[in-house]
Amino acid sequence: MFTGLSAFPLTPMNENAIDEAGFVRLIERLAAAGVDSMGVLGSTGNYAYLTRAERARMVRLAMAQAGDVPVIVGISALRTRDVLALAEDAEAAGASAVLLAPMSYQPLSEEEVFGLYEAVTARLSLPLCVYDNPGTTHFTFSDALHGRIAALPRVASIKIPGVPADPAAAGERVARLRGLIPPDVTIGVSGDAMAATGLNAGCEAWYSVIGGLFPETALAIAHAARAGKGDEALRLSQRLEPLWALFRRHGGSLRVVATAAELLGLTELPSLPLPLTTLQGRDRQALAAVLETLELA
Template sequence: MFTGLSAFPLTPTGEAGIDEQGFRKLVGRLAAAGVDSIGALGSTGGYAYLTREERSRAARIAVDAAGDVPVMVGIGALRTSDVLALAEDAQNAGASAVLLAPVSYQQLTDDEVFGLYEDVAAGLSVPLCVYDNPGTTHFRFSDELHARIASLPNVGAVKIPGIPEDQAPTRIAALRNALPEGVALGVSGDQFAAGGLNAGADVWFSVIGGLLPEECLAITRAARHDAARAVELSQRMTPLWKLFERYGSLRVTSAAAEHLGLIGSPNLPRPLRGLPAEARREVADVFEALEVRA
């Protein structure tokens, strides 16, 4: 489950609800490309903006459209009771794993975060991936806390933020030494993924993998036997990484999916809005230069 490329698609959503046909198409493309797993309802999937009913429906669509490809479903929410309900929904939908970030409004303490994972992990029948994403949760895990949580039953992986290439070997080695044997270590931050994989990360949890699976699979597979080639392939996508930095990966991916004709507009739940026209032109120009087609 926690190896290779885990691709995270958008959940195209308007005020009328989820674009189920569009979401099914996005997930089906990933399965057809042969990604190692699919991450439904991650940050790119807009989980925090959807109702329980919408999330349950999206989980079922993802599992159905993915076929034999395992699906991990995001279950993050403010209250533990809601997380437990979402975990039940995800498992009933056929998810192969769940992804949990410590979502908060009040700043959480280390003990509160540990308690969240303790409560949730105890009732799972599938593996749990710890989602370390301080950019959205504003909570920072220590290696000590990662180790405590990873020792809980049913914890199968830890997803950490991107690491600059020159720091990746030291960071990956230090955290792997802290984690129990058998707990996978994955990286996000697409522009840093090649360095993380080359440094020994087990899996790349990828935003753009949810839209460009072939390109991301090429990077992932190169990292297994040709580190320089993995970096070269990633550097080819530098104009896209720069757009991520400038406008945010969610909005860029939304505009790119529209440009490729995969989904309509609007596809982000309010108050989120798509990129303005000038930025959309930048996205289109980058995809044309990269010779990306749907």
């Protein structure tokens, strides 16, 4: 479950309701493609914009459509009390594992973050993936803190940000972390543009945004890397550079992926909660052209 391609789908919504039909279509695509796991209610899943009841509903929908694909559920929240409640909901729905980021409004110390994971794992019956995402949490894990948290019960994987672009530096980064965590805890790379480099450097999993919308494209990269065909994985990733460039231009992947889902007719318009908006005008036209050029449309 914590190896291979873990695809993270969008939770499409507007100001009035969640687009449940669109969400189901996305989950069905992942199940049909045979991804190794799917991660619902991650950052692309817009977890921070949903109520507890809405999150529980999305988990149940995902479980109903995922088939044999393991479902990893995001349980991040501002308060430990709420994280524990969300963990209970995920367990009750039959989730395979949970994903937890140190979400906060006030800056957190390392001891506070360790305390969060210590409290949650003490009550948890499911495996947990540590979600290291400084772009949204504004908290930066040290490798030493990862080592402490990875030694807690039920911690099974660490989702790290993108690795350095230089292959040697990427290998050193992964090896450094590997030396501090138990051997049964996997390391998964995120930051899709760096995924091939991370997989080639020894990451066992890819926690993927594009996998949530274009699973076959992401699977081709993951399968090449796992088969020892590192050059092929890099070639397939480099082919997607026009898409990676749009991610960089628009502050990350969410707006681009949500717009792509709209353009493909998979979700209703709009598909993001205000004040977030999908791409419009020339930016939308540019994305449509990239999807066509890359044969993703």
